[in-house]
Amino acid sequence: MGEVVGSVGRIAVYPVKSLGGRTVPEAAVDAAGLRGDRAYAVVDADTGERVTVKSTPQLAGVVATGDTEADTITLTEVLGRPVRLAPSSAGPQVDAAAVHLVSRGAIERASAGDVPEGCSADDPRANLELHLPGGVDERDWVGRRLRIGEVVLDVVRTPKHCLGVYAEVQLPGRVAAGDAVELLDSGAGAVAPA
Structure with a gap:
């Protein structure tokens, strides 16, 4: 068991890479990411x-x-x-990792001017938007493991030109809006920004 650090506020799937995303109430997550994402x-x-x-x-x-x-x-x-x-015959066409997570706090910081170069605070293009209590910063999770719904993710890096963090899928399953975000004890090693 780990520590519950927040919940899933919104799930977005981007069927076509570079186009706008669609909000869905839940999604199946395979080893390569959210099913139907960037297909x-x-x-x-x-x-x-x-x-x-x-x-x-x-x-x-x-x-x-x-x-x-x-x-x-x-x-x-x-x-x-x-x-x-x-x-795509090889699964989702992602640039750095299978799942992109961003917190509401990161979006608010970006709206206040703390935005990486080349990033949009209006649309961070993340798969999972998380609600985290004040002071919790997802960037601190690099090298850690999360459980969200049935899915277990290793947080592997922060994006170079985007908000949030990137994660690889360790245990596929389903994730739904409202699911708890649980920080587990172990996970992947840290990787430099992509």
């Missing part, structure tokens, strides 16, 4: 190159519907050029 990428229809939010910020304003044909039409109209959605 597709936007690619240029002519060149086949990936189109990302870093090079094309208007992607973040589009929320995937789950209908790849409709999403492709919308994206082509928004971007003014032909694109297509490419499925």
Whole structure:
């Protein structure tokens, strides 16, 4: 048993990498992350190159519907050029780790000006938004293990250009809004920011 340090306030799945996310009441979490998360990428229809939010910020304003044909039409109209959605055969297309967690406190600190370069306080693009009591900072969990719902996560690093922390899945299962966040005694070794 560990120490309960907070709860899950919101769960977000991003079906298409770089697009806006959808809030869900619960999610299945596999070894590679939340099921259905970042399962597709936007690619240029002519060149086949990936189109990302870093090079094309208007992607973040589009929320995937789950209908790849409709999403492709919308994206082509928004971007003014032909694109297509490419499925990932290797699981979620994440940049650094399977699950991205951020606390409400981190979002509030960012809104007050404590924002890493290149990060958005308005949309940290995290999978799990956590409610932690005053003074608890998820960045202190690097190298520790968490249990959230049925899922056990090793917190492995802080993002270089984003809020919160990244974690790898040690025990898959389900997580739901309202689930307790339990800090366990052991976990992964610390890793430098990605």
